[in-house]
Amino acid sequence: MYCVKYHGITPTTDLDVPNADMPTDKKVSAWNAVCKEEEKGLTVDKLAVKQASEQEEFSNLRRSIIAWFNWCFKGVQQSGSFACAIEATIQQGKKPCHARFLNAYTEMYYPSKIKLIIDAAFAQSTNQSEKAGFTLTNCTIKEHWDWEPESVKTMIHNKIEAQYQDAMAKYKKLQAGLTDKSPEDYHLALTQGSNFVQVIINSLKERFRMQMCIMLVGPIGENRDAIEVRSIHSGIAMGLQWPEVDKKGFTIVEKSFLHFGLKSFKERNARALKGTIISEEDAALAPVALLSPLQLVKKAPISDISDRSLLPSLPSEVLKSSTAKSSCPSSNKTVEPSTEKSPSSNEALKSSTGSPPVPAPSSSVVSIISSKDKTDKGHSIDDATFEHSGSPSPTRNNFTAPEAGDGDSGVSRPSLEVDLPNEREKSSTPIQPKDVEAAWDATNCNEWYPELTSAFDRFRHGALWDPLWSRAVDSFLVFEWQQGFATKGKVLCVRDQPACIHAFMKEHHYWGKPRDLENLKEFNKQWWAWWGVLQLVGQGVAGFMFAQSEDLLDWEGLEKCSGCMGFILLLGSLLWWGETAHAIGEKSEDWWNWHLAIKNFVWVIEHIIRTADLGDGV
Structure with missing residues (x-):
């Protein structure tokens, strides 16, 4: 009756309100009669399984009703009553006890030794009733148990004790809570x-x-x-x-x-x-505060286009060679400068001729910072400092950056500077904060193309790996925004694409799972070969190093590679690479290879934003 009346009732149902769907006593009696008829056609084994399942369901339902009754009608009368009510709700099972010898013996030997004897005896019996079948089964099992030698009984006893101790250990752990914090x-x-x-x-x-x-x-x-x-x-x-x-x-x-x-x-x-992977950079995560709007500004003339890549020069022949190796092996820690901040870190980096500036974490979905001082020949957009605020998420307050606080007088409100030559300055207008608001209104209205929406959940997982990953996602989103979040753009060159990209496209761009890259060293060669194919004509290095120019740089259509077949594939390959590399261990050789690749990606996409005519967004 409990199963019929209460099985379909949700925990939030108001039982004080009469329910026309509740079965009447007549319906319950009819259901019981039907069940009896069904049970007559079942074998002894199937009937036992059915009854055990119903008994377990009844026990669970009874515990739920007791917990509900205690909470609704007894109330919180003592300080410990509320805790008891919660415990009754959490409790998933009752305290274990020792199994009976006959039950354990039946479980072990009934299918192999006893069942055939019982079936033969029951078939020859004149009384084919349900009660006679149970009596025959119990008597036969008891007889076989009495015939067993002491060694078998001792073995059964030891097995019961071991099962009991294991069940008690789990029960005590559940009662005590998460004590070991594993x-x-x-x-x-x-x-x-x-x-x-x-x-x-x-x-x-x-x-x-x-x-x-x-x-x-x-x-x-x-x-x-x-x-x-x-x-x-x-x-x-x-x-x-x-x-x-x-x-x-x-x-x-x-x-x-x-x-x-x-x-x-x-x-x-x-x-x-x-x-x-929880790195040391996580300790610098600043508490969240209300942030000021970000301004996007266009300025002229170009004076820092000659900035070199963050990375050492790598000839394209080396990139495509089967023996290409990382320039940052784990054994050579001096190749990769430390990312830890110090009061004099920026000055030291600016004066250094042997190592490039160190990128710092991003603070918002648009965090490409370029200093207002354009006279320093050695200046790079990477000299500015960033605050890391966790993984990027499509919300308006993430599209902002903190104002300079005490001790940060050298850092002003960040801006994304899209440099244009003098002859085009008259036709360009600054991107105002309202344009930024419009971009995020489009985001909140689900105007991203579908693949970017599904991929963004995966991109968020890299926020704890390295501040540079957040910066890469920031730059990519600004690039897509300036393209109007168009679903279809120019397709990236498919020559020398890694195998994981082909598999990804065969699965219809499914972002819901990580990719098994197997041999990361082989993938490192494949990725750099693909990256080398994307080089502009006449550029023989991986860093995309360009000379100063008074004209907009000709990216040969690379600036139009947006949408589901554009830069999102490059970022996706870096995501899968990073997941596997960080699972192996930070600062490993595979990690350095990934770090080198993502530095190149960040440099290129930021310079595309700053030097190519991408438009003013949506």
Whole structure:
């Protein structure tokens, strides 16, 4: 009767309101009669399985009803009552006990030794009733148990004891909570959260008549083990009430929780699930604050186009060679300068002739900063400092940058400078903050092309790897915005494309899973060969180093490679490369290879934005 009356009732159903769909006693009796008829045609084994399943379902339902009754009618009368109610909701099973000898013996020997004897005896019996079948089964099992030698009984006893101890250990761990704080425990806690936190938060809303939200922060396994925030809202299981009403405020709080989670989980890397990389740069994650609008400015004339790449020159023949190696092996730490900040780091880098400027993390979805001082011949857009604020997300407040604080007098409000030559200055107008607002209004209105929307969730996972990854995504989004987020643009050259790109396109551009690149050293050769094919005519180095010019640089159509067959494929290959390299270990040779490639990507796409006529966005 319980199964018929209450099986389809949701936890939020108001049982005080009469339900016309509830079965009557007559319907219940008819259902019982039908079940009896069905059971007559079942064998002893199938009948036992059916009854065991119904008993388990009844037990689970009974526990749920008891927990609901205690909460609704007993109330919170003592300080520990609320904790008991939560514990009753969380509890997934009862305390284990020792199995009976006959049950354990039956489980081991019934299929192989006893079943054939029982079936033969039951077929010859004159009484074919259900009760006679159970009696015959029990008696036969007991007889065989009595005939067994002591060695078999001792073996059964030891097996029962081992199973009991294992079950008790799991039960005590569940009762005590997550004491060892292992990665599996955190993952289990977040997985089980949707089972009981929703019930708790709905109960709190009903009792206190307030809107409630619980935020869980930790490593989420299904999202590549990244430290993320999961919010549970009152009212519905997948609540979006707060984000819909106050999207900006919710994003700020969510980022604050993310910052707290990074601080908490980086203290002991053992807390992170396998594959999670928490680098030292995460410690510099600044608390979220309201940010000022970003200004995009066009200026003239060009004076820093002769800036060299962030990377050493690599001849194209070397890039295509089967013996090409990384210029930043793990054994040579002096090739790659440290990314740690110091008061004199910028000055030292500017005066250094042997090493390039060090990129710093990005603070927003548009974070390409170019100094207002255009007279310094050694200046590069990479000299400016950045603040890292977590993974990029398509919200308006991420499209802003913090104002200069105390001690940052040398850093003004950031701007994206699109340099144009003198003869074209008259026809160009500055991009005002309202244009930036318009771009993000388009983002909020889902005007990105579909593939960019699906890929963006994957791109966010690289935010914890390296500040340079956030900068690459920032630059890519500005590039796509200036192209109007067009779905179709010019197709990147397909010659020498890595195999993972071909497999990706065969799967219809599915971004929902990581890619197995297998041999990263072989992939390193393939990627640089592809990158070399994209070089402009007459350019024999990977860094795209150009001389000063009074005209717009001719990128030979590369500036039109937007949309689902353009630069998004390059960024996707760097994403899969980075996922695999960081799983192997930061500062490894594979990591240096990836870091070298992404530096090239950032330099090129930023200089395309600054030197090519891309338009004014949407």
